[in-house]
Amino acid sequence: MKPLLSPPPIAPAERIQRLAKAKAMMRQQGLGAVFVEAGPSLDYYTGIQWWRSERLTGVVIPADGDPIVVTPFFEQPSIKEMLVVPAEIRTWQEDQEPLKLVADFLKERGVASSPIAFEETNRFFLMDRLKRQLPDTPIVSANSVVRAQRMIKSPAELALMQAAADVTIAAFRYTWPRVREGMGPGEIDAIIGEATRTLGGSYDGGLVLIGEGTAYPHGTRTPMRVVKGSNVLFDCGCSVHGYQSDISRTFIFGADPTADQRKVWTQMRRGQDIAMAAAKVGAPAGNVDDAVRGAYESWGYGPGYKLPGTSHRTGHGIGMEGHEPVNLVHGETTPLAPGMCFSNEPGIYIPGKWGIRLEDCFHITPSGPKWFTVPPPSIDQPFS
Template sequence: MTAAASAFPLSGLAAQTAEQLTPRPLPPPITSAERVARLRRAQQLLQQQGLGALLVESGASLDYYTGIQWWRSERPTAVVVPAQGDPIIVTPFFEKPSIAEMLEVPAEIRTWQEDEEPLKLVADFLRERGVAKLPAAFEETNRFFLSDRLSRQLPGTRIVSGNNVVRAQRMVKSATELALMQAANDITIAAFRQVHANLKAGMSGREIEAAITAATARLGGNGDGALVLIGEASALPHGSRKPHVLARGDVVLLDGGCSVHGYQSDISRTFVFGADPTAEQRKVWDQVHRGQQIALAAARVGAAAGSVDDAVRRAYESWGYGPGYALPGLSHRTGHGIGMEGHEPVNLVHGETTKLAPGMCFSNEPGIYLPGKFGIRLEDCFHMTAGGPRWFTTPPPSIDQPFG
């Protein structure tokens, strides 16, 4: 639940929806042993690629390897993983007690004072381990100032992308990770279903969003809101700032997710409120439903991720949409990677050559948008298995049964 939602008693639709739900049992979080195994695998990859060390600053990847959940600021906190031996954590002196509470793997915590250079600690450590002359890998979201300042400390050290280490690991989920993602998806669809059952004319998008947030929290998920797009706003994939109030016959697009022990869901449902859909609304909904099935059929082990998007776009163009990303039609990619972050590499987008492999997880959301009228988006996530893709949540059968 967001801070704003948790600071005040629930009321109206939010309170009504939350009262109707019962908290769910959750799977256990990632263990220390699994994080240690991740570090050992990272070291194997570093050695295979002739790299001396990996640096990962605050963010999802720091959590992935160490359990440390920390924000980014001008004061860096990072893990430095050498090709051999235990890693170190670099953090400000006054943050050490907090970092130590979260640390779940064997690692020395080295601190720096406010008037000291934190990247000197990194440079000294690389020298100690005898890898200062080897390339140092950086996680892809590390900020520029870290590499810039490390280069000043170690002018002869080449800094390279760590994608072949971090991305290669995080893209392929373990059974434990998949179980957490399944729980998050189950919570999100249950929250959506309950809110949908309580909708009434005159409700605002913000009121509906608050109800989704409350329902998600009640069920045990950690959510930070949802998109509630009503009427013409549903034709804008990420919505409009204009206020909208629910009325009979409106197209309503719900898009949101939550996390369970750090692992994410992402689901969209579109329906018509309080009236039978028009012929055009039904037609477009059915086409998007078909688009999801086309995407799933194209998602085969060994296929390029971009081929999934291409398969959908070919069908849409044959139905008169596009061409390509033009409107009316599908103006965004067919899907994105998902895991510890709602959006993470790689995407189901034209030109993406990464091969699909078991353990990879994606959203499947080939919406169709008619500017000035309405948009339809159905979004369910799936994970790859040796036998092909498998849904976390099953798409609804029809616009008349938007939640099955």
């Protein structure tokens, strides 16, 4: 195996455009600033890939002017080499309150009395300690800016997601013929992981289910080993320059599928097509889940999320995170729009026996949904 060719990382110019758009949205909504701590959204705007700890590293993006990055003094050299947009780095020492730096900056920009928007995954202690500095400052959700931007992927983002999908499906194709009777999930996942890294993806572990374990979406602690005729399910993804894939395949090991295995596999595969047909531009995201569930109920599953059937949503958003808003789930009213990306995985599970899950991701185009990976044609060709 050789690494697959992949597009370059997101360019600084695109991140600068993201900041400009965020500022315009803030001004339209009367927000003074957006505050984002370490995580994918910090990377999205600044290029800084950092982890969360008790020490704050984050960005404050004002509605006007350049942002600041707040980080511990001893982390400044590392942060500086990752930062790819115009921003001042303000540091704090171990005996200082970093939220005072945030508050002082908001006062400097004259927005301390305006609503300050928090990215939805920011931890509570940050809001609590900022409120101590600015007790009268309204703190609101930043979803109308950050989530709204991140849900709509650019061509460069879609290209990186396609590259990640290409790596994962190639790793699956490599692994499938190397599965042997008696193997456990960890042994199989190790092959997938090694192949993924060799092909150029970042990998931090996937999900491999065997036998009755496939009847439960996230498996069982009961040890399972591959035997002839057992269902084997791969559910894995990888990252390429910060953008994710998420793919599942189910196959029957070492034997012809039984009539029931073939029937349920074919029904589940049909569920993916039903979901795609419902994923129309402008339609509520929940319609996709409703369409699949209606078909499944007509085939005797459910009703609703009951088993046998599919006990989870039809799909989830995906991008810089393997799971991100919004979901293809009953009641979700967000309209589908070009640039949105989702998984399509309406698995069918029969408790006490086994389950079938196929998962392929897609993105919405102006003319409708488009696969990142095309689902397999039959249970006999699970990795074609």
